[in-house]
Amino acid sequence: MSEQPAQPQQRGESRSTLSRRRLFTRVAVGGGGLVAIALAVPVVGYLLGPLFDSTPATWADLGPVDSFREGETREAELSDPSSLPWAGETARTAVWVRRATGNDFTAFQVNCTHLGCPVNWLPGAQLFLCPCHGGVYNGDGTVAGGPPPRSLFTYKTRIRDGRLQALASGLQTV
Amino acid sequence: MVKLLLLTWRWLDERLGFSSTIMPIVRHPVPRSVNWWYVTGSATLMAFILQVVTGVALATNYVPAPSGAYDSLHFITSQAEFGNILRGMHFFGASAMVVLVLIHMTQVFMTGSYKYPRELNWLSGVLLLALTLAMAFTGQLLRWDQNAFWSTVVGAEQAARTPVIGGILTKLMIAGKTMGGATLTRFFAIHVFLIPALIFAVVGLHLYLVIRHGVSEWPRAGRPVHKATYLSEYDEELKHGEPFFPDAAWKDVIVMLLVVVAIIALAVIFGPPHLGKPADPTIVQAYPRPDWYFVWYFAVLALSPPSIENLVILGFPLLVFLGLALIPLLWPTGERSLRSRPWAPAVVTVPVILVVVLSVEGFRAPWSPNFAALGASPLPAAVQNQLDPARQKGAQVFQFRGCRACHAIEGAGGHKGPDLGAVGDRLTPAQLTTRIAAGGGGMPAYAGVLSPAEMQVLVDFLQGLRSPNREPAGTPLAP
Numbered sequence: 001m002s003e004q005p006a007q008p009q010q011r012g013e014s015r016s017t018l019s020r021r022r023l024f025t026r027v028a029v030g031g032g033g034l035v036a037i038a039l040a041v042p043v044v045g046y047l048l049g050p051l052f053d054s055t056p057a058t059w060a061d062l063g064p065v066d067s068f069r070e071g072e073t074r075e076a077e078l079s080d081p082s083s084l085p086w087a088g089e090t091a092r093t094a095v096w097v098r099r100a101t102g103n104d105f106t107a108f109q110v111n112c113t114h115l116g117c118p119v120n121w122l123p124g125a126q127l128f129l130c131p132c133h134g135g136v137y138n139g140d141g142t143v144a145g146g147p148p149p150r151s152l153f154t155y156k157t158r159i160r161d162g163r164l165q166a167l168a169s170g171l172q173t174v
Numbered sequence: 175m176v177k178l179l180l181l182t183w184r185w186l187d188e189r190l191g192f193s194s195t196i197m198p199i200v201r202h203p204v205p206r207s208v209n210w211w212y213v214t215g216s217a218t219l220m221a222f223i224l225q226v227v228t229g230v231a232l233a234t235n236y237v238p239a240p241s242g243a244y245d246s247l248h249f250i251t252s253q254a255e256f257g258n259i260l261r262g263m264h265f266f267g268a269s270a271m272v273v274l275v276l277i278h279m280t281q282v283f284m285t286g287s288y289k290y291p292r293e294l295n296w297l298s299g300v301l302l303l304a305l306t307l308a309m310a311f312t313g314q315l316l317r318w319d320q321n322a323f324w325s326t327v328v329g330a331e332q333a334a335r336t337p338v339i340g341g342i343l344t345k346l347m348i349a350g351k352t353m354g355g356a357t358l359t360r361f362f363a364i365h366v367f368l369i370p371a372l373i374f375a376v377v378g379l380h381l382y383l384v385i386r387h388g389v390s391e392w393p394r395a396g397r398p399v400h401k402a403t404y405l406s407e408y409d410e411e412l413k414h415g416e417p418f419f420p421d422a423a424w425k426d427v428i429v430m431l432l433v434v435v436a437i438i439a440l441a442v443i444f445g446p447p448h449l450g451k452p453a454d455p456t457i458v459q460a461y462p463r464p465d466w467y468f469v470w471y472f473a474v475l476a477l478s479p480p481s482i483e484n485l486v487i488l489g490f491p492l493l494v495f496l497g498l499a500l501i502p503l504l505w506p507t508g509e510r511s512l513r514s515r516p517w518a519p520a521v522v523t524v525p526v527i528l529v530v531v532l533s534v535e536g537f538r539a540p541w542s543p544n545f546a547a548l549g550a551s552p553l554p555a556a557v558q559n560q561l562d563p564a565r566q567k568g569a570q571v572f573q574f575r576g577c578r579a580c581h582a583i584e585g586a587g588g589h590k591g592p593d594l595g596a597v598g599d600r601l602t603p604a605q606l607t608t609r610i611a612a613g614g615g616g617m618p619a620y621a622g623v624l625s626p627a628e629m630q631v632l633v634d635f636l637q638g639l640r641s642p643n644r645e646p647a648g649t650p651l652a653p
Binding site for chain 1: 239240241242323324327328330331332334335340341342344345346348349350351352353354355356357452453454455456457458459460461462472475476478480483541542543545548574575576577579590613616617618619620622623
């Protein structure tokens with residue numbers, strides 16, 4: 001540690017020396033700032049990338065219409081349109097499909113609207129029960145009890161060539 | 175030989191400046207009143223170092239992608255040499271760090287050591303508490319079993335409750351519109367690079383401040399901190415102080431050793447936390463629970479009234495950290511001794527009791543339905559044996575319609591609703607019918623679900639459930 005402290009300005013030393021040092025200070029501090037910005041723009045932009053994900057919602061297959069019986073609710077699977085090759089099991093997600101009558105389908109997001117745990121369908125009780133904080137929903141997705149602030153989220157559905165499809169749009173939250 | 179070593183040492187020392195720069199820090203004077211209470215910071219630091227060491231080791235085998243994470247954890251746990259113990263150490267190290275940070279903060283608070291000139295020591299410590307909790311949360315997710323997966327969803331949904339920017343926060347947290355390939359890599363990077371780097375930086379600042387301001391002397395009643403006089407009083411105290419190393423440091427080393435031995439012992443005896451089923455969003459049969467240090471908060475989320483829930487989810491953590499940060503800013507001077515701060519133990523005790531009570535409640539989770547009771551598991555034999563064929567039918571309805579998810583009989587079943595073991599004592603058949611059909615008090619209405627015949631046998635079954643002292647077990651029940 002043999003750092004030389006900066007010599008204080010001598011009286012009478014020309015003002016130009018002083019302003020040179022000021023200039024150097026400004027160049028060093030300003031330059032450092034520019035380096036930080038130059039590094040931050042690509043890195044922060046990269047990390048914020050998910051915000052600019054513009055993968056359009058796509059229609060995903062839930063299975064043949066005939067595989068859903070009238071008056072029943074059962075689990076189906078949905079493929080995530082924007083899934084990455086290494087997503088493994090997470091490329092697919094569960095959906096609760098209710099076929100009330102005829103072609104009246106409702107596809108529920110499995111996540112409880114309270115804080116997202118997966119609700120379970122109890123056919124005997126005709127209720128969806130959440131395992132986490134006690135949310136209960138009726139068969140039509142409306143809240144029957146517990147803390148959920150709203151009914152279950154649903155996906156848009158349509159029927160193409162005898163198959164039920166849902167518009168996969170990503171996790172819907174309150 | 176000795177001469178050569180000595181020469182080498184001198185050569186190194188001249189260049190490293192060990193004797194001239196490091197030793198004065200190591201041997202800096204501390205007050206003689208430093209005692210065993212002062213070891214809590216070193217103990218916490220030791221837990222952190224242990225986390226870094228075990229974490230780096232674990233990372234050599236961990237695959238941070240959903241397609242491989244679970245299998246790699248299985249490999250670490252069951253095949254890798256010492257893998258089981260390392261995972262256990264990392265888990266108990268995390269628990270130790272959470273506990274020790276809180277103990278350290280309690281000690282500093284109780285001795286009033288956050289006061290002038292050590293306010294920044296406290297503030298950087300509060301930041302370290304936040305970072306420790308962030309490590310605990312992100313760490314659980316890397317386990318990538320069903321519990322981890324759904325806990326991440328719960329975390330993301332909490333972020334989504336933030337006004338205005340909730341959606342943005344959620345997308346940033348799970349790295350996209352859904353939980354998937356990008357989520358785990360993001361959490362991995364945050365857990366092993368970002369937060370540890372921040373912790374290193376803030377621990378550096380924290381330790382620098384400890385050296386700069388010195389370890390506080392043990393508080394004495396009647397010796398309040400005044401900004402004008404404290405520094406000179408402290409300097410006076412140090413004049414007959416003792417060198418930190420070894421006079422005070424030996425206690426720290428003993429406790430650090432105890433921390434490491436205890437964590438290794440726990441890892442060997444109990445092993446790492448159980449790996450549940452692999453994370454799979456197509457399997458809804460999950461029972462997500464946080465690790466023990468967040469179970470109290472799990473209870474808060476279940477118990478807070480829906481009307482003020484957003485306020486609780488967002489406002490409560492904010493309030494806690496704001497409160498902690500304000501302590502040294504609002505009370506930078508004055509008495510440090512507990513004799514003059516009788517409220518200080520209460521300020522610590524009340525939250526501790528609250529957290530313990532909430533944790534107990536969180537582990538019981540009476541608000542959660544009991545899915546296990548819905549399977550083939552029969553009613554307790556004591557109940558079953560008393561049933562005539564008609565009431566047998568009612569019991570079947572009770573089972574099939576899922577009543578037991580929320581209601582227990584003789585303790586077997588859920589606890590969301592009241593135990594119905596003796597409901598016949600309390601309610602008449604008419605009252606039972608009304609309650610079942612119309613619901614209320616958190617119970618859904620079953621009018622549209624049960625047929626009149628089912629309702630009849632169900633009510634008959636429930637009516638017959640009486641407490642033993644009214645109808646001793648074994649005597650035939652009234653029809």
